[in-house]
Amino acid sequence: MPAWGNTDNRINKPKSPNTREVREVIQMTVFTGNTTGNNVIQVSYLDGGANNVANIGITAGQYVYFYANGFNLPGGTNGNGVPSMFASNTTVSSTSGNTITLSTALFNTVSAGFGVEFDKAIAYSTNKPVEKTYNSDTILITATRSANNSNAAGAIANVGNLNAGWNHIVKKTNSDGTVRYLKETLVALANPTASNTSSGNTSFGQVVTGL
Numbered sequence: 001m002p003a004w005g006n007t008d009n010r011i012n013k014p015k016s017p018n019t020r021e022v023r024e025v026i027q028m029t030v031f032t033g034n035t036t037g038n039n040v041i042q043v044s045y046l047d048g049g050a051n052n053v054a055n056i057g058i059t060a061g062q063y064v065y066f067y068a069n070g071f072n073l074p075g076g077t078n079g080n081g082v083p084s085m086f087a088s089n090t091t092v093s094s095t096s097g098n099t100i101t102l103s104t105a106l107f108n109t110v111s112a113g114f115g116v117e118f119d120k121a122i123a124y125s126t127n128k129p130v131e132k133t134y135n136s137d138t139i140l141i142t143a144t145r146s147a148n149n150s151n152a153a154g155a156i157a158n159v160g161n162l163n164a165g166w167n168h169i170v171k172k173t174n175s176d177g178t179v180r181y182l183k184e185t186l187v188a189l190a191n192p193t194a195s196n197t198s199s200g201n202t203s204f205g206q207v208v209t210g211l
Contacts, residue, residue, distance in 0.1 A: 004166060006192045008140035008199035011082050014166050014186050018134045022063055022119035024084045026056060030066075031098060033110040039093075039102040043116060053095050060095070063088045063119040064102060066110055083117045092118065130170060133203035138168045138186065142194045145208035159207055165189035171204040181207075 005012025013019050032042035045051050065083040081088030090104040110116075124132040141149075141162045149162055159169060159181040166187040172180045200208035 004187045006140075006189050007195045008192075009195055010086050012140075013086070013135070013138055015082070015085055016186075018131075019138055020085055020122060021087045021135060022081075022084065022121055025058065025062060025118045025120050027115060027117045028053075030110055030112055030114040030116055033112050033114060034106055035109045036107060037105050039105045041100055041102070041110060041116070042098050043100060044098065052097050053100065058092060058095055058100070058118050060092050061121075062092045063121070064090045064092060064100075065117040065119065067115045067117070068111075084119060087121065088119075134168065136201075136203045137170055138166060139199055139202060139207065140192055140194060141165060141167050141208060142192045142211065144210050145194065145200060148210045149208050159183065162208070163188055164192055169202055169207055171202075 003016075004014045028043040028045065030041055031044040034041055043053060045056075063081060065081060065088050067083070090102050093101040093103045095101070126132065141164055143164055146162045146164060149159060160183070162183065163185040165185055166189070168184045168186055170182045172182055174180065194211040197210060200206050200210075
């Protein structure tokens with residue numbers, strides 16, 4: 001898996017500790033799978049037993065990732081996530097014994113023997129705002145977005161020149177009320193491709209516009 005991608009989907013962000021959203025709780029094996037459109041599976045412990053998953057800490061709200069042969073299932077329920085790194089688009093709705101109900105229906109068939117990982121969201125301290133917002137303040141800058149920024153007026157223009165690639169931008173207010181924008185290029189890219197206009201948004205507002 002590459003350390004980053006050149007589109008602005010979340011799974012393409014630089015995969016560094018600062019951008020991490022989730023941590024692994026446990027990996028298990030699918031005991032009884034299901035087909036596309038269904039949202040219930042059964043799992044077994046690594047010892048092969050079908051035990052109560054609540055006893056090992058699997059709870060509603062945790063993120064779910066399926067994999068086969070060591071790889072995420074393409075187009076599966078975790079299409080927008082990366083295990084142990086970025087939140088998936090599927091969570092645990094409820095558990096009963098070894099039966100798990102998912103928040104999202106399966107996009108592909110999940111067969112017995114597949115792997116399944118359950119992750120928990122990382123809770124960052126509210127006393128460390130930079131740490132808490134690092135992920136949302138890491139955005140992709142394309143040539144078009146950089147040009148839009150240079151020609152803009154007001155707060156956007158105050159960010160200054162931006163390099164193409166993944167950039168971390170922070171809004172800082174000095175003690176005298178002066179607003180500054182601190183920026184750091186994390187990954188320089190020659191031909192980044194924007195996939196949606198909303199990726200110019202940060203925790204403090206939209207910094208760049210367009211594709």
